[in-house]
Amino acid sequence: MDLAPGTPLGPFRIVALVGAGGMGEVYRARDTKLDRDVAIKVIPATLSGDPGRLARFEREAKLLASLNHPHIAQVHGLEEANGIHALVMELVDGEDLSIRIARGPIPFNEAVIVARQIADALDAAHEKGIVHRDLKPANVMITPDGVVKVLDFGLAKPAFGETGAEALTNSPTAFDVGGTREGVLLGTAAYMSPEQARGRMVDKRTDIWAFG
Numbered sequence: 022m023d024l025a026p027g028t029p030l031g032p033f034r035i036v037a038l039v040g041a042g043g044m045g046e047v048y049r050a051r052d053t054k055l056d057r058d059v060a061i062k063v064i065p066a067t068l069s070g071d072p073g074r075l076a077r078f079e080r081e082a083k084l085l086a087s088l089n090h091p092h093i094a095q096v097h098g099l100e101e102a103n104g105i106h107a108l109v110m111e112l113v114d115g116e117d118l119s120i121r122i123a124r125g126p127i128p129f130n131e132a133v134i135v136a137r138q139i140a141d142a143l144d145a146a147h148e149k150g151i152v153h154r155d156l157k158p159a160n161v162m163i164t165p166d167g168v169v170k171v172l173d174f175g176l177a178k179p180a181f182g183e184t185g186a187e188a189l190t191n192s193p194t195a196f197d198v199g200g201t202r203e204g205v206l207l208g209t210a211a212y213m214s215p216e217q218a219r220g221r222m223v224d225k226r227t228d229i230w231a232f233g
Contacts, residue, residue, distance in 0.1 A: 031102045064106040092142035094170045113170045118158035138169035147225040156231040157212045
């Protein structure tokens with residue numbers, strides 16, 4: 022689904038496409054009520070067309086909205102209009118950590134500051150039983166002021182009682198290989214913990230692995 026600039030979505034107006042992947046598109050949008058820019062993640066039709074998965078998405082979005090931490094991009098709410106379901110999130114300007122790494126080695130003092138902020142964000146999420154499951158440099162934004170924001174918790178949810186496969190199959194940070202359910206690849210291979218890669222039960226330790 023490609024929304025053109027100016028497309029209305031409830032009180033929001035699409036400004037530009039920010040990124041796209043197998044689990045939906047992210048747009049910069051203008052909140053006409055509060056006069057601010059936000060990020061809009063449009064839920065793919067494969068998810069929004071399934072009432073069970075959509076209800077699950079909504080429950081998990083409410084849980085994520087309860088996370089209020091300076092180093093986690095805030096979830097503002099859910100929006101539905103013209104058959105489109107979307108997650109409204111804080112818009113974070115800056116560059117992601119993968120871009121910063123690509124420029125060259127990060128000085129030790131700078132790396133420590135970034136790492137501490139990521140760890141603080143994960144600790145806050147883990148305290149609420151929320152596991153990211155797709156932590157990687159591309160999901161860590163650094164603002165021009167040097168503030169770290171962990172992005173794309175997506176449908177990360179309480180890990181307890183689910184295997185990595187069960188949890189990530191329903192997550193927008195999971196993606197399909199070959200379009201088959203049996204081919205679901207969990208998270209991002211280079212950052213997956215061994216238990217996550219094997220489809221076993223996951224908890225906060227899988228984020229600690231990715232962080233390391």
